[in-house]
Amino acid sequence: MELSNKISAIVTGGASGLGEATVRELAALGVKVAIFDMNVEKGEKVAKDIGGVFCNTNVMDEASVDAAFAKARASNGQERILVNCAGSGFAIKTASRDKKSGEVKEHPLARFDMIIQLNLIGTFRCITKSAVGMMRVDPVTTDGERGCIINTASVAAVDGQIGQAAYSASKGGIVGMTLPIARDLAQEGIRCVTILPGIFDTPLLAGAPENVRKALGASVPFPSRLGAPNEYARLARHICENEMLNGECIRLDGAIRMAPR
Secondary structure, X not given: OOOOOOOEEEEEOOOOHXXXXXXXXXXXXXXXXXXXXXXXXXXXXXXXXXXXXEEEOOOOOHHHHHHHHHHHHHHHOOOOEEEEOOOOOOOOOOEEEOOOXXXXXXXXXXXXXXXXXXXXXXXXHHHHHHHHHXXXXXXXXXXXXXEEEEEEOOOHHHHOOOOOHHHXXXXXXXXXXXXXXXXXHHHHOEEEEEEEEOOEOOHHHHXXXXXXXXXXXXXXXXXXXXXXXXXXXXHHHHHHHOOOOOOOEEEEOOOOOOOOO
């Protein structure tokens, strides 16, 4: 797909981090971008910077997502690109013991459910709605491509650390559904690819002490540093431009393999 002002894109979680970098990368090529995010102040600022549109969106809420797609399409037309970056995570053990009292407790199921709803179901909710829209418009390439869907998983999908059962399950689900979705949509000319980032310099790490940030960067074999959001964005751009990339899950991690903790 040739990226230009003839193409529209939606980026969930586009107000910060990997999503923001992707928004700016696509917009720099002329792509009309809509930002789906819950951070109104930051989302509106980024949208103003790039001449895009901000849609206050909770990907866990059906009505919110429907309204966001309607607003984005009214402004920019049918999206040909969907990049799913919305998500979050936390660390809670499957079962744990208090070091002082010795008391044991379960993992709160409500917390597990929330992260599945946000990371996995929220991603799929946007995929199916975007795919339906893409199927209703004509192809944009001689090969018959109608659109490209990019998801964000994590190396935790396969290298989950202590306390990451919920997060790894949600991201592993994204990895697991990538090929079936690509196969489901192949005859319609819609591709689906997932990126598995390693340790990236995102808002999640912004508040960490500098010695912690340096230690995390040093744990990456090469380059021995935190990943930059624009490196994710450049890969997302390449996926959009390279039609032969389909049904694949790509690690973007400097060859790191996560230790148990």
